[in-house]
Amino acid sequence: MTSGDTKTLSPTRDAGSDRAAVRAPLLFLCLESHRPFAPAARLSLAGIDEVTFGRGAPRSFERPSPRRLAVRVDDAWMSTNHARIGKVLGRFTIEDLGSKNGTRVNGEAVTRAALADGDLLELGRTFFVFREGLVVSPDEPPIVEVSADGAKAPGLATLLPSLGRAYETLAVISRATLPILVTGETGTGKEVTARAIHALSGRPGAYVALNCGALPESLVEAELFGHRRGAFSDAKEDRPGLVRAADRGTLFLDEIGELRPPAQAALLRVLEEREVRPIGATSPVKVDVRFVSATNRGLEKMVSAGAFRADLFHRLAGHHIELSPLRERREDLFLVAASLIERHAGAEASRVRFHPSAARVMFEYGFPGNARELEKVLGAALALAGGGEVGLEHLPPWARGEAADEPAAAVKEGEGEPLREELVRLFREHKGNVSAVARVMGKARMQVQRWMKRYGIDPEAFKK
Structure with missing residues (x-):
């Protein structure tokens, strides 16, 4: 199935459809950072044993066999045979296939890694989010593409099944x-x-x-x-x-x-x-x-x-x-950003690009001020980039893990232990997922990593 064959999101028709809804593993193509206005996509992994990724033009999603999905993206930084997702003992695992630019999971380069709910995958300059199981209606197509300008009305674009309904x-x-x-x-x-x-x-x-x-x-x-x-x-x-x-x-x-x-x-x-x-x-x-x-x-x-x-x-x-807060809509982050970029950049919007490091920290940040904060961040970044690629240097201090992001109160005498206890609680709740903890706290991933070092917290201890 090519991207041109995909359908738009179908509504839940009646209460019977709601009762028949099931949980399914999903993969979201959230951003091609070299062309941020390309449509985002939601891919159902129900019944799929293997997903292969590679460079290809035009972008396509094909089923070479009933239980295999081939994803091709027009991304020059992606290798022809870049990576694969497969099932190992019933759990999805990603494996790099010797790609030139590597595969990252939650910002870390990997050759092979088991996937957890909410993981951010980075192949070339394309970003995906893996969700272990979201509620979908049986009449929703397995592949859905969404763009900011294709919504029924401005501001109503989403990849999330529940919000779409x-x-x-x-x-x-x-x-x-x-x-x-x-x-x-x-x-x-x-x-x-x-x-x-x-x-x-x-x-x-x-x-x-x-x-x-x-x-x-x-x-x-x-x-x-x-x-x-x-x-x-x-x-x-x-x-x-x-x-x-x-x-x-x-x-x-x-x-x-x-x-x-x-x-x-x-x-x-x-x-x-x-x-x-x-x-x-x-x-x-x-x-x-x-x-x-x-x-x-x-x-x-x-x-x-x-x-x-x-x-x-x-x-x-x-x-x-x-309306859900932006930290619960990470899959939609750049759908929301696209409409804001058009508002600020006008006729120059089509020239906007994001360096992967900038896109990565934006996905990892919780945006406690939601779309209003995102608009402020983008407005400043676009002005500082001057029509060029948006990089880390164009984003606020939290993007670079600078100390200005850390509340002074957190290092005062007597306040360190409560912060450590909160971190331990969140790491236990999110099974050692640093990015998930950062999103819940509304902090950049690098900020949480600094706290981990200060308080001697090893996220691996919470994954067992």
Whole structure:
């Protein structure tokens, strides 16, 4: 099967399909660092005993026999017969086949290595991530290719089966008028998702955004519902308000958890009655608005604590989608990066390249600030690279393992032992996988290696 024969991600059709879903080993082709806009790919290893890798143009994924998969990548740094993945005692193992530039697993050169869940594989200038078992639906094709510009809407590109199904559901829900609640950590792309919902909705009206946390309580109702001229001392003209400005469109309420109780009650009335009464007006005005809300706070806990109205919560959460942090979407890292590169580099985006060492540390870093931090890192790197290849020297200090990345508090007297205990706990939990520990801690791999040396921690002791 060539890359041209692959299919796009299929939605889960019904609850029966969900019940029939199974766990399958997957291999993700996440990045060709010499051409970062090449589509990413997800390859199912279910029923596969051997995968061979080599240089070839055009890129292809072929099945020479039912239990073999041949991967060919247009990568000049990859040998014709570069490496193979095979099963040894039921476990996948990678073996270098005498390639010129070698094979790396989690940044370390190897000739042969057993693969663990989440391992980063580097062949030439192409990066793969191995996953031991993710839930897939039976109707999903064995090979899926995804590009940032091929998503249903900007920001909705993913290789992950579970997130792909969530996006498929969101695309269907977007065409209805049901309110949608988007949750997730800071920087996970909640507003990008809200814009995608509006784009997919087909609604002819405007997309209007309001940051509830930045609005003084005294101005909330005037901003949302508008006012008539003379309604109060500064009301020198009629204002329609944001709800009416979004008529037949979408109103995005960011940081909805910051909305004070009086404003919550007023917003609930709009949701229930589909009408607004501008301040100073004697009669309400009918509106047709799709509400999308977002928060990084736990609204259900706020409801239990009495800080957020239960009836408003249930109205806003007609459909709920939770966005995963970037550290849990490493397979998607450069899909997200591609759209950000286009935003910053514009017409020069096609010239962007990444040195493998730079791409490697980006995969290993946890990006605690999520896509927002990734955008900041890329913006600076592209400017410093000046149109050339992005290297380690263009990335922040954490990429080079410099001491500036280490919190000073970690080396103060009395604080070393708690850090060591945390490291030991994480190494035990992740079976000695240094990259996994680095991602969970939101640190570069080199930073964790420095701590290992300082505290005398041997990751091999946790692999037994």
